[in-house]
Every structure is written in C-alpha cells, then in structure tokens.
Amino acid sequence: MLLVNASGCLDALTAPEVATQFDAFVTKTVTPEPRAGNPPVRIAETDFGMLNAIGLANPGRDAFLSETLPKLRTLGLPLWVSVGGFAAHEYAETCARLEDVTIELNLSCPNVDEAPESAAEIVRACREVTDNPLYAKVSPHTWDMGETVRAVEEAGADGVSMVNTLRGVALDARLRTTLARGVGGYSGPALKPVALASVLAARRVTALPIVAMGGVQSGRDALELIACGATHVALGTVLFADVDAPSRVRDELVEEAHRAGFERPEDAFAVAVDSVAKSAN
Numbered sequence: 300m301l302l303v304n305a306s307g308c309l310d311a312l313t314a315p316e317v318a319t320q321f322d323a324f325v326t327k328t329v330t331p332e333p334r335a336g337n338p339p340v341r342i343a344e345t346d347f348g349m350l351n352a353i354g355l356a357n358p359g360r361d362a363f364l365s366e367t368l369p370k371l372r373t374l375g376l377p378l379w380v381s382v383g384g385f386a387a388h389e390y391a392e393t394c395a396r397l398e399d400v401t402i403e404l405n406l407s408c409p410n411v412d413e414a415p416e417s418a419a420e421i422v423r424a425c426r427e428v429t430d431n432p433l434y435a436k437v438s439p440h441t442w443d444m445g446e447t448v449r450a451v452e453e454a455g456a457d458g459v460s461m462v463n464t465l466r467g468v469a470l471d472a473r474l475r476t477t478l479a480r481g482v483g484g485y486s487g488p489a490l491k492p493v494a495l496a497s498v499l500a501a502r503r504v505t506a507l508p509i510v511a512m513g514g515v516q517s518g519r520d521a522l523e524l525i526a527c528g529a530t531h532v533a534l535g536t537v538l539f540a541d542v543d544a545p546s547r548v549r550d551e552l553v554e555e556a557h558r559a560g561f562e563r564p565e566d567a568f569a570v571a572v573d574s575v576a577k578s579a580n
C-alpha cells in the first residue's frame with residue numbers, strides 16, 4: 300500500500316519535509332497553458348469541510364517540464380504528474396512529453412464532460428501516446444461509478460484514483476457567496492462516506508489498483524477505504540491542518556488494523572466488499 304498526497308494539496312518544493320513522508324509525490328494538475336486561476340476569495344471553510352475554487356492555477360506544461368519537474372526529481376521520490384486539459388488531445392499532448400513518472404489524468408477539469416464516454420475518450424487518447432502507468436482520477440458526480448470505472452479500464456487505464464471534490468457553495472453573513480466564483484470543490488471529512496461508496500462500487504467491477512481519497516484524517520479512515528477495496532490511500536485537506544499527518548496516519552493505520560483484528564492493514568483489503576455480497580445474497 301502506498302500513502303501519497305492528493306493532487307493540489309501539497310507543494311513539495313516549499314514543504315519537502317512533508318512530501319518526503321509520503322511514498323510518492325503527486326503534483327498539482329498541469330494544463331497545457333499557464334493558468335492564474337480564479338480571483339480571490341478562492342478558499343472557504345465550512346462546518347464539515349473546505350471549499351476551494353483555485354481554478355487549476357499552474358505554470359503550464361512548458362514551464363512545468365523545464366523548471367518544476369527537474370526540481371521535483373531532486374526530492375528522490377517517485378513522481379506522479381496530474382495532467383489536465385480541456386479536450387482529449389490536450390491531455391495526450393502532455394502525456395506524450397512525460398517520462399519516468401506515473402500519470403494521473405484529472406478528469407474533473409472545468410468544461411470537461413464527466414460522462415463515462417468522455418472519460419474513456421481522454422484515457423484512450425493518452426494510452427495511445429504513453430506506456431507510463433496511467434491512472435484515471437474520476438469525479439464523484441456520477442450515478443454509476445461502476446460504469447465509469449469499466450469505461451476507463453476498457454480504454455486502457457492501469458488504475459483509478461477517486462474521488463475528486465464535490466461541487467459546493469458557502470454563503471457569508473450577508474448571504475453572498477463566499478467564493479468569488481460562487482461554486483467550489485468541497486473536500487474534507489464530509490467526503491469520506493462518498494469516497495467509501497465510490498471505492499466500494501469500483502472494487503465490485505474492477506481488479507485495477509485504486510488510489511482512494513476523500514476526507515481521510517486518521518488511520519481509521521484510511522483503513523476503511525482499504526476495507527472498501529482501496530489499494531493506495533491519498534491525503535488531501537488534512538495536510539492544510541496537520542503537516543505530520545502522513546507519519547501519523549501511517550502509524551495509526553497499523554494500530555487500527557490490529558484493533559480491527561488484522562495483522563497488517565493490507566489484510567483488511569476489500570473485506571467490506573465481501574460483507575456486502577454476503578448480506579445481499
């Protein structure tokens with residue numbers, strides 16, 4: 300099992316001491332052109348999670364490849380590059396230029412249709428141009444996660460990452476939207492049941508590796524995702540509050556596995572999937 304950061308939730312170059320607690324570093328999503336992102340306010344706290352409307356701010360793929368990526372390589376960690384775009388060919392053009400990294404396709408980019416066919420089209424275009432490990436990061440905005448996962452697997456994905464944020468809105472005291480853009484991505488503790496359901500649904504239809512994320516704050520949360528069928532676990536919003544979260548979650552995971560009656564966390568893999576199958580029969 301790998302413990303990694305969730306894309307966009309950690310800058311490894313400003314916080315290498317946090318990044319090196321992970322087994323691999325996942326970059327913020329890289330788009331073809333540089334993006335300044337949305338105007339402020341871009342972050343809002345809510346009772347049970349956080350809203351962000353960063354708008355995929357990033358230096359664009361040319362600067363990423365020539366400046367950011369060489370610096371990231373000096374960390375000595377396996378790298379996962381999150382790739383974004385507005386059309387399948389844009390994703391593929393970036394993938395074609397990446398070597399010696401795992402690629403995570405962010406399929407929840409603005410203006411990208413989140414339907415299974417669109418996700419599959421992007422994965423297929425990227426599969427044609429790269430032999431690198433290719434993960435499809437899917438949105439929780441689907442009424443049938445199994446269909447999406449089957450579609451990206453058929454299109455050639457080597458694994459799936461889930462979940463990205465849910466759309467949310469927060470209002471200020473004067474009942475105006477807190478975020479300048481209005482709608483943002485909702486992350487943090489409230490997302491955990493959504494992530495558990497997504498992983499469970501995915502694991503029922505695929506044997507591919509699954510990187511699971513959504514509201515993980517503790518070792519118990521990580522163990523629950525593994526029990527639903529996660530192969531790897533990612534930490535996102537928790538990193539804004541606790542820079543020691545990777546080491547803490549890793550320690551707690553072992554303790555929590557013992558408490559639940561398993562020798563190692565991996566031994567709890569997909570046990571919840573079996574429990575659903577049994578009670579459904």
Ligand SMILES: Cc1cc2nc3c(=O)[nH]c(=O)nc-3n(C[C@H](O)[C@H](O)[C@H](O)COP(=O)(O)O)c2cc1C
Pocket residue numbers: 305306307308327328349351353355381405436462463464484485486487488490512513514515533534535536537
């Ligand atoms: C501030 C912020 C920026 C994010 N940026 C990205 C991004 O660039 N690409 C991406 O795929 N996901 C991005 N995400 C989503 C996270 O990777 C993750 O899927 C989501 O936050 C759920 O996990 P969490 O509840 O542990 O934060 C971002 C999330 C936050 C909070």
